[in-house]
Amino acid sequence: MEPITLTTERLLLRPFGPQDAEASYLACQDPDIQRWTVIPSPYSRADAELWTEKLAPAGWREDTMYNFAVVRRDDGPLVGALGVNRCTLPGTFEVGFWTAKEHRGAGYTTEAVLAAARWAFTALSADRLEWRAEIGNTPSRAVALRAGFRMEGEQRSALFNKGIRRDTWTGALLPADLGLPGTYPHRSSPGVRGAL
Numbered sequence: 001m002e003p004i005t006l007t008t009e010r011l012l013l014r015p016f017g018p019q020d021a022e023a024s025y026l027a028c029q030d031p032d033i034q035r036w037t038v039i040p041s042p043y044s045r046a047d048a049e050l051w052t053e054k055l056a057p058a059g060w061r062e063d064t065m066y067n068f069a070v071v072r073r074d075d076g077p078l079v080g081a082l083g084v085n086r087c088t089l090p091g092t093f094e095v096g097f098w099t100a101k102e103h104r105g106a107g108y109t110t111e112a113v114l115a116a117a118r119w120a121f122t123a124l125s126a127d128r129l130e131w132r133a134e135i136g137n138t139p140s141r142a143v144a145l146r147a148g149f150r151m152e153g154e155q156r157s158a159l160f161n162k163g164i165r166r167d168t169w170t171g172a173l174l175p176a177d178l179g180l181p182g183t184y185p186h187r188s189s190p191g192v193r194g195a196l
Contacts, residue, residue: 003060004123006068006115013068013082013112016056020069023078024048027100036137037098038161059085066124070097070112079103082112084120084129091127091183093120097143104139113147114178121175125183129173134159134166141169149173 003015016024025048027033034041059065065085071078080099087094095116099109120126131149133140145151149171157165175182 001060001063001066003057003066004119006119007073008111008115010073011079011108011112011115012071012073012076013115014071015060016052016067016069016081018049018053020078021045021048021052023100024052024069024081027078027080027098030101032101032139033098036134036140037096038159039098041162059083068112068116070099070108072108077103079108080112082109082116084116084124087130089128091125092130093124093126093128094130094132095120096132097140099139107146109143110146113143117147117173118178118180121178121180121182127175127182127184127186131171131173132159132168134161135169137169141171144171147173148177150177 006013025043025045028039028043028048033039034043040047056067059067065083067081067083069078070080070082078100080097080103082095082097085094095113097109097113117129120129131144135154151169151171153170155168155170158168159166174186176186
């Protein structure tokens with residue numbers, strides 16, 4: 001897929017490029033980002049260059065993962081990163097994100113997640129956007145809840161991070177949650193909120 005840029009009221013979500021290596025390196029020195037995400041730890045300049053120059057662009061070319069540098073529209077500093085990745089089940093994608101420490105608490109990540117979700121539901125024909133975070137990552141869970149994700153439970157040993165299998169919280173967002181049509185009809189099971 002050809003890389004695209006998404007625009008919100010305050011943000012640009014644009015493909016990563018070599019110009020983002022230094023800002024990514026600096027942001028990813030934050031112990032919380034290294035703790036809760038699957039980035040390498042310690043995180044080196046070479047890791048940032050590999051990500052911004054090779055891995056992120058390859059995801060767009062291969063139509064498998066769509067990673068955005070999240071920047072403010074006014075002056076352009078890197079606010080964070082957001083990725084939408086294809087899953088095995090057709091029409092299912094997973095969203096992941098991190099926010100630079102100095103930009104937390106401003107609602108930027110929720111704004112970015114909602115923009116990416118709308119794009120995934122319309123441009124990628126997604127019918128389900130999943131979110132997953134290691135149990136205990138309450139800031140990530142708060143973003144997912146503010147973006148409208150419905151929490152679906154906990155999964156044991158569902159994340160492999162830094163040599164350890166970890167339990168996760170999981171949630172999902174459907175097109176209808178944002179007032180958008182799905183690609184395929186959805187039939188809720190009896191007893192599930194929203195069932196007919």
